[in-house]
Amino acid sequence: MRSYSFLSFTIRMVLLTSVGFLASCSDHASSEKSAMNEEPINEEIRYETIRVTASRPVSSLNLPGELESYYETDLYPRVSSYVKALHVDIGDQVRKGQVLVELEAPELTANLTEAYSKVKAAEAVFGASKATFLRVLRTSRTAGAISPVDLETSRTKAISDSLAVVAANAHYSSVQQLVSYLKITAPFAGVITDRRLSPGAFVGPGGQNGVPILKIKQLDRLRLRIAVPEAYLGDIRRGGTVKFSVRSFPNQTFAGHINRIANSVRPETRSELVEIDFENKGGRLKPGMFASAQLPVSASGEGSVYVPKSAVISTMDRTFVLKIDNGKAVRTTVQKGDEAVGQTQIFGDLKPGDIILKTASEDIDDGATVKTQLVN
Known part of the structure; x- marks a missing residue:
């Protein structure tokens, strides 16, 4: 009789323990599910915006150029x-x-x-x-x-x-x-940079008249030729000092003086050719080297604004930026001006202080609501 009562008690305890474990598992699963429903993942995209400025981005221009022999x-x-x-x-x-x-x-x-x-x-x-x-x-x-x-x-x-x-x-x-x-x-003092023919060759009319016998270049005096954008021509002065660097001497800066100005703007590039004289003492620099010249310019840009190049989109129909107006992206038509150092000069219905997308996209429709964050 006692053994039967003990067995019944043991069975009841096992059943109660199993029911409690199952109930706890069910409560844990229900809590996880409710937590997932109450905390949705925020997948909204926020676009970076910038504030339009009215001044030129730099006080000097980095312009590419090429060194040439004076003669x-x-x-x-x-x-x-x-x-x-x-x-x-x-x-x-x-x-x-x-x-x-x-x-x-x-x-x-x-x-x-x-x-x-x-x-x-x-x-x-x-x-x-x-x-x-x-x-x-x-x-x-x-x-x-x-x-x-x-x-x-x-x-x-x-x-x-x-x-x-x-x-x-x-x-x-x-x-x-x-x-x-x-x-x-030799018509002037210099160095022989090329020889095409050898003794015994026939030269002149009827022979190898299209091939020069020698090429001679002056090395002790060089000229650096750069194309200055039209917007900065007012800052060019004859005799002004221009610093430049070359890849062969990355840690050194050289200086020359503006000696010749073309006084003519090239219509295909809207730029003017400027020549800088450099006394090449010791012949360290060579004709044909590419140089990066730093041209001092005025820091003010009255009447125009500057934006990153990535903010301007050019299509077959027009050129525009995406201006943010009350949380909406408005396609604002502009005209491009000078481009330098990652910045683009633009003209249009845009003024200093306006907010635009830093990186514009054609996928954003005109008037679309966008989430933004100011980065400057």
């Missing part, structure tokens, strides 16, 4: 000839007037000898006719000794022979000039 030229032959000797090669420093190339043309040498002989022959003929005219002139002083016709004939012959001497000398000088072209000299 550089290709050396071509001026007469048909053969390359006899090359006295210089790539990298050689040369002085003004130094003989760089010797050419040979036997026919020119023969022509020079022939022209010289014609000069001497003409001088001899003129000497004889002149002497004859002087004798006739002296004889004519005796009345009836020489007829006037003979005197005039003698005089005319002497004049004609003197002109023949002038013509012969002119021909000789022209041939002599051609012969002088057989020696190519």
